[in-house]
Amino acid sequence: MTDAAKHPSFPEAARTALADTQLRHNLGHATRTIRAKRAVVVSELDDWEQLREAGRALKERIVRHLDDYLIGLEEAVTRAGGTIHWARDADECNRIVGDIIAAHGADEVVKAKSLTTEEIKLNEALLERGIKAWETDLAQLIIQLSDDMPSHILVPAIHKNREQIRELFVRTLEEAADDLSDDPRELAETARRHLRRLFLESKVGISGVNFAVAETGTVSVVESEGNGRMCTTLPEVLISVMGIEKIVPSWQDLEVYLQLLPRSSTAERMNPYTSLWTGVREGDGPQEFHLVLLDNGRTDVLADTVGRQALNCIRCSACLNVCPVYERTGGHAYGSTYPGPIGAILTPMLSGLDEAGSLPYASSLCGACYEVCPVKINIPEVLVHLRRKVVEHERQAGGLAGRVAPERLAMQTMARVFADRRLYEAAQRTGRLAQWPLVRRGKIERLPGPLAGWSSARDLPPVPRQSFRDWWRQRS
Amino acid sequence: MRASLFITCFNDTMFPRTGQAVVEILERLGVEVDFPLEQTCCGQMHFNTGYAKETIPLVRRFVRAFSDSEVVVSPSASCVAMVRDHYGQVAELSGDASLAREVESLTPRVLELTELLVDELGVEDVGAFFPRRVTYHPTCHGLRMLKLGDRPLRLLRAVRGIEVLELEEATECCGFGGTFAVKNADTSIAMLTDKVRTILDTGAEVCVAADNSCLMHIGGALSRQRAGVRAMHLAEILAQTEPAPGAGSTA
Numbered sequence: 125m126t127d128a129a130k131h132p133s134f135p136e137a138a139r140t141a142l143a144d145t146q147l148r149h150n151l152g153h154a155t156r157t158i159r160a161k162r163a164v165v166v167s168e169l170d171d172w173e174q175l176r177e178a179g180r181a182l183k184e185r186i187v188r189h190l191d192d193y194l195i196g197l198e199e200a201v202t203r204a205g206g207t208i209h210w211a212r213d214a215d216e217c218n219r220i221v222g223d224i225i226a227a228h229g230a231d232e233v234v235k236a237k238s239l240t241t242e243e244i245k246l247n248e249a250l251l252e253r254g255i256k257a258w259e260t261d262l263a264q265l266i267i268q269l270s271d272d273m274p275s276h277i278l279v280p281a282i283h284k285n286r287e288q289i290r291e292l293f294v295r296t297l298e299e300a301a302d303d304l305s306d307d308p309r310e311l312a313e314t315a316r317r318h319l320r321r322l323f324l325e326s327k328v329g330i331s332g333v334n335f336a337v338a339e340t341g342t343v344s345v346v347e348s349e350g351n352g353r354m355c356t357t358l359p360e361v362l363i364s365v366m367g368i369e370k371i372v373p374s375w376q377d378l379e380v381y382l383q384l385l386p387r388s389s390t391a392e393r394m395n396p397y398t399s400l401w402t403g404v405r406e407g408d409g410p411q412e413f414h415l416v417l418l419d420n421g422r423t424d425v426l427a428d429t430v431g432r433q434a435l436n437c438i439r440c441s442a443c444l445n446v447c448p449v450y451e452r453t454g455g456h457a458y459g460s461t462y463p464g465p466i467g468a469i470l471t472p473m474l475s476g477l478d479e480a481g482s483l484p485y486a487s488s489l490c491g492a493c494y495e496v497c498p499v500k501i502n503i504p505e506v507l508v509h510l511r512r513k514v515v516e517h518e519r520q521a522g523g524l525a526g527r528v529a530p531e532r533l534a535m536q537t538m539a540r541v542f543a544d545r546r547l548y549e550a551a552q553r554t555g556r557l558a559q560w561p562l563v564r565r566g567k568i569e570r571l572p573g574p575l576a577g578w579s580s581a582r583d584l585p586p587v588p589r590q591s592f593r594d595w596w597r598q599r600s
Numbered sequence: 601m602r603a604s605l606f607i608t609c610f611n612d613t614m615f616p617r618t619g620q621a622v623v624e625i626l627e628r629l630g631v632e633v634d635f636p637l638e639q640t641c642c643g644q645m646h647f648n649t650g651y652a653k654e655t656i657p658l659v660r661r662f663v664r665a666f667s668d669s670e671v672v673v674s675p676s677a678s679c680v681a682m683v684r685d686h687y688g689q690v691a692e693l694s695g696d697a698s699l700a701r702e703v704e705s706l707t708p709r710v711l712e713l714t715e716l717l718v719d720e721l722g723v724e725d726v727g728a729f730f731p732r733r734v735t736y737h738p739t740c741h742g743l744r745m746l747k748l749g750d751r752p753l754r755l756l757r758a759v760r761g762i763e764v765l766e767l768e769e770a771t772e773c774c775g776f777g778g779t780f781a782v783k784n785a786d787t788s789i790a791m792l793t794d795k796v797r798t799i800l801d802t803g804a805e806v807c808v809a810a811d812n813s814c815l816m817h818i819g820g821a822l823s824r825q826r827a828g829v830r831a832m833h834l835a836e837i838l839a840q841t842e843p844a845p846g847a848g849s850t851a
Contacts, residue, residue, distance in 0.1 A: 139786045448773045452790045486784060488777025488791070489648060491744035511650030535646055539654035542609065542641040543661060552613050567823060577785030581792065582820030585614065592607050592616035596635045 131459030133482040138453040147283050147454050154282050155444075155451045161391030162442060162496070169387070178380045180500040183436035186371055187426065193338040193371045194417065200341025204403020206413040217418050218249035221330065221363055224414055225255050228361055230327045234319075236345060236352035237261035238332025239277060239439060240365050240418060242461045243474075246330070257330065258322050260351040262315050269296045275455030275463065277441040278389050283454050286311065319351065329359035329410065333366035334438070335381060336415070339374045342402045343415060346385060346395045353399045362410035368417050369435040381438055384498035388440035421474040430509040434470045436499040443493035443503060449486055458483060465493035469506040477510075477517045484510035530574065549593070556587045602632040603716065604669035606662075606683075608676045609641035615812045621839035622675050622713060625726055628841075629717075638665040644682035647690065649779045656694045659687050663702045671720065672710040675835050677742030677811045680712040685745055712742065713835060714751040714810060724758045729842035731761030734832075735804035737795070737818065739811040740773050752810050752834055759837060765802040769794075776817035788817075796821050799829060810834045 131137065141147060166172055186193060198208045211217035225233055233250070235241065235257050247257045247268075259268040263281040267274050270292050274280030281289070286306035293300040299317040304310060331352060335344045343364055345352045356362055372378060386395040404413050426432050444450045444464030455463030460471040460480065468487055472480040484507050493503040518526045526532075541547045562568045568584040570576070578584065590598075603626060607619045626633050643658035662683065666672050674680050684707050691700040717723055736756060742748040756764050775781065775791025782788075795818060799807050807822070809815050812833055819831030 135784050135786065138784065142786050142790050448775070448791050449784075449787055453787055484650075485780065486787075488740070488773050488775060488780045488788070490740040490773035490777070492740075492771075492773070495744055508648055508650070511648070512652050513650075515650035531649075532651075535649065535651045535654055538641075539643075539646055539651070539657065542643070543657040545638055545640060548609070548640045555613065569824070575782060577782045577788075578820075580785060581789040581824060582781075582817060583823040584820060585816070587613060588616060590616060592612040592619035593635070593637060595616055595620060597637075 131479075134453075134457055134459075134486040135482065137457040137459060138449075138486070141453045141457045144454075146285070148452065150283055150285050151451055151454050154279065155446075158391060158445045162388065162445065165387045165391050165393060168393075169383070175380060175384055176498055176500050179384050179438075179498055180436065182372070182377055182380060183499050184433075186373065187369065187432055187435050190368065190371070190426065193373060194368060196338040197336055197341060197371055198417075200337075200339065201343075201403060201413075201415050202341075204341045205405075206341065206403040206415055209414060209416045211416050211418045211420070213420050214244035214418075215249075217244050217365060217416055217420070218246055220414075220416055221246060221365065222250055222253050222255065224361070224363055225250070225328050226253065228327055230255065232256050232258065232322070232326055233328040233330055234258050234260050234322050234326040234355045234359065235264075236329070236331040236355040237264045237280075237347065238330070238365065239461055240332045240367050241330065242274060244365075244418065244420060246365070258319075258326075260319050260322070260355055261347070262312065262349060262351070265315060265319070266292060269293075273456055274461070276444060277439050277462065277464070277466075278444075279441075283456070319354075323351075323354045323358050326359050328361045328363065329355040331356050331362065331364045333364050333370050333415075334385070335372050335378060336366055336370055337373075337375050337378065338371050340402055342375065342400050344378065344398065344400045346382070346399075347397045348390060348392075348395060350397050353397050356399050356401065357409045359410055361412040361414075363414045363416065365416045365418060368419055368422050385438055385440050388438075388442040388496070388498040425470075425473045428473065431469065431473050431506055433501050434466065434473060434506060436501050437466050437470065438499060440498055442496040442498065446492040446496050447487075448490060448492070449488065453486075458486070465503045465507075466501070469501075469503055469510060472510055472514075477514055478521075481514050481517070484508075484514055549591075552587070552591050556589065559586055562586075601630075601671065601720070602634065602669075603671045603673045604666055605633055605635045606639060606642075606666065606672050606674040606679070606710070607635070608674060608679045610679075611675060611812055614816070615833065618675050618812055618833040618835050621833070621835040622673070624839040625717075625728075625835060626673070628727060629721055629723060631721070634669075636665045636669070642679045642682045643690070644679055644686075645778050647682065647686055652690060652693055655690050659690045659694070659703065660699060662687075663699065663706055666706060666710075667702065669706075669709065671716065672706075673713055673716045674710070675713045675810065675833060676813070677712050677739055677746050677748065678813060680710055681741040681745035683707055683710045712746055712748065712810065714748055714755060715746070717755060717838075718751045724754045726755065726758070726838050728759040728838045728840055729761050730759050730837045730840050732806050733763045733765055733802075733804045734806040734808050734837070735765045735767045735799060735802040736770070736834075737767060737774065737799070737807055737809045737814065738770055739809050739814045742810050743771060748810070752808075755838060756808065756834065760842065762837075765804045767802055768798045770798075774814050774818050776814045778813070781817060792817060792821050796825065796827070800827060805829055806837075807831045808834050808837060 259265045266281040276282040290306040386392040450464040468483040563586045571579040643655035647655045687703045691703040774795040775788040815831040
């Protein structure tokens with residue numbers, strides 16, 4: 125799904141990111157602000173915990189009966205005059221979308237912000253066929269103009285500040301005035317002038333999907349800027365790409381998620397634009413509607429009874445905003461469309477442990493993500509579950525080197541020591557004796573081998589002369 | 601009441617004074633303390649790093665060591681969370697139904713120190729005296745897995761002579777995370793640096809927590825930076841009492 129194979133491991137990528145003072149400052153400020161705002165709007169609802177539980181329980185049911193709901197959705201969308209396409213993977217999805225655009229002879233399309241199309245690298249695939257897909261979400265446009273990668277689910281350009289955006293617009297947009305300031309209003313106006321022409325001239329629009337109602341065939345996109353609604357209403361042809369898990373059984377179920385999502389993501393009581401459409405209607409909006417249902421690894425995730433809760437995700441990004449790791453490394457270190465805690469569980473399951481095996485370890489298991497998740501995905505539980513898979517995968521795929529990796533040997537040795545009281549007590553005595561070359565002036569300031577990471581910034585107290593159990597035995 | 605002390609391998613080996621402090625507090629409150637010598641490690645590090653199979657014998661050993669205990673008490677929130685939240689999973693993984701039953705019957709009796717003091721014994725004032733400025737860091741597993749809430753703070757505030765200073769962004773992780781501190785050392789250090797900054801901002805001379813693993817992490821940085829602030833387990837503060845009148849001047 126991503127070019128994560130070429131991407132360095134998380135610890136390596138994080139080291140670079142942590143040294144970027146501009147990034148640290150931008151992200152620290154942005155996540156602190158949104159965290160505080162979220163806490164306020166969530167505290168306004170007395171039934172927040174019940175809403176979370178409803179959101180979780182509904183998703184659990186959806187995931188369990190996904191096949192039925194998908195067939196229901198297909199029938200409802202078809203009945204309403206839309207066309208359903210099934211895509212096994214990224215290539216198939218990109219081919220379907222490209223063929224529809226080509227059939228209308230378009231070489232320029234407008235796009236609403238969509239993580240799913242980022243996941244499958246739709247823009248790149250279309251460009252190979254000579255089709256330019258223009259991002260219309262302001263932050264996503266900034267990413268596209270600077271040839272960058274999104275670093276946040278909701279705020280893709282969270283790592284950039286106003287001055288960086290001003291400089292980018294002056295350099296890349298002919299609509300930008302020479303004396304453009306970094307005033308947000310002026311920046312937005314410049315983007316608006318640039319986008320207006322595209323909205324009016326494009327024959328085809330592309331969107332993602334937040335929710336699709338199986339019962340009615342209604343598709344929904346929620347957003348803050350209104351550009352999404354332009355993409356889904358102005359062009360003659362609309363193509364929406366959705367992951368198969370983005371389904372809800374009935375219209376009424378939207379009530380739960382349309383409360384949970386805006387408060388969790390943008391800290392708004394209600395999102396500014398909620399677009400809902402059902403098939404096509406003569407003389408109103410696009411006259412041709414295509415809904416592409418994308419698997420791309422999701423049914424494999426479904427088969428994992430612990431990991432499948434990751435499919436509950438409604439892409440609110442609350443877990444990113446509270447994550448102490450994400451706040452410091454930013455999204456690029458994860459090397460995936462889905463960064464932060466949710467990315468650390470979703471990416472390895474979608475693209476495999478060979479590509480993303482370091483991500484389940486990119487967490488201190490502090491649990492802040494689980495605490496805020498509006499659909500109660502137990503991210504720490506899935507992280508540990510995936511760590512078990514990484515350990516097993518390395519044992520099987522790593523050959524002899526995998527079986528005798530230093531970490532594995534250390535863990536196995538320690539497990540054997542802890543399983544036998546005499547060995548354990550002997551190890552305590554050995555530790556006390558063996559540490560003497562390391563202890564200087566009552567503390568250890570340098571540790572050898574893989575433990576050097578600890579002592580690069582942290583002293584260690586020496587093992588004291590008497591263990592607790594020795595004291596206890598002496599006492600009684 | 602009779603309580604069995606689950607010291608944890610880490611405290612047993614590295615921080616015996618915390619265990620001694622727990623014994624002192626409990627005996628002062630009239631609790632009879634025993635220490636099953638067969639106990640070793642709860643297996644948290646193995647489990648959280650992905651070595652669940654290696655955890656199975658440790659769960660077996662724990663259950664055997666404490667099967668007769670009325671109450672098990674431990675001065676480590678993360679080890680208690682391991683037992684209470686994950687032992688069931690490990691037992692299930694082992695496929696041993698009798699182990700699963702034993703785990704189910706034992707784990708509700710395993711308590712973190714402040715739970716035992718506040719909930720079971722119903723005390724907040726344990727008769728401690730500690731005339732120092734301190735700040736309290738709620739560790740993640742105590743906060744979010746055990747949901748200790750303000751129990752540790754209530755105990756701290758009842759200490760005579762103490763001044764408890766509020767820590768900014770207190771609920772943010774210190775960056776320890778077990779093997780995370782080594783596997784992702786750079787990120788861990790970045791988190792730790794911010795934690796240390798907020799601790800120093802309080803002007804406290806002692807950083808208190810209810811888990812020595814996080815304290816070793818925080819204390820390791822305070823020591824490296826020659827910050828003049830020390831890390832101290834809550835139990836060691838609660839164990840300190842006022843010197844008897846006429847027993848000489850106070851420090």
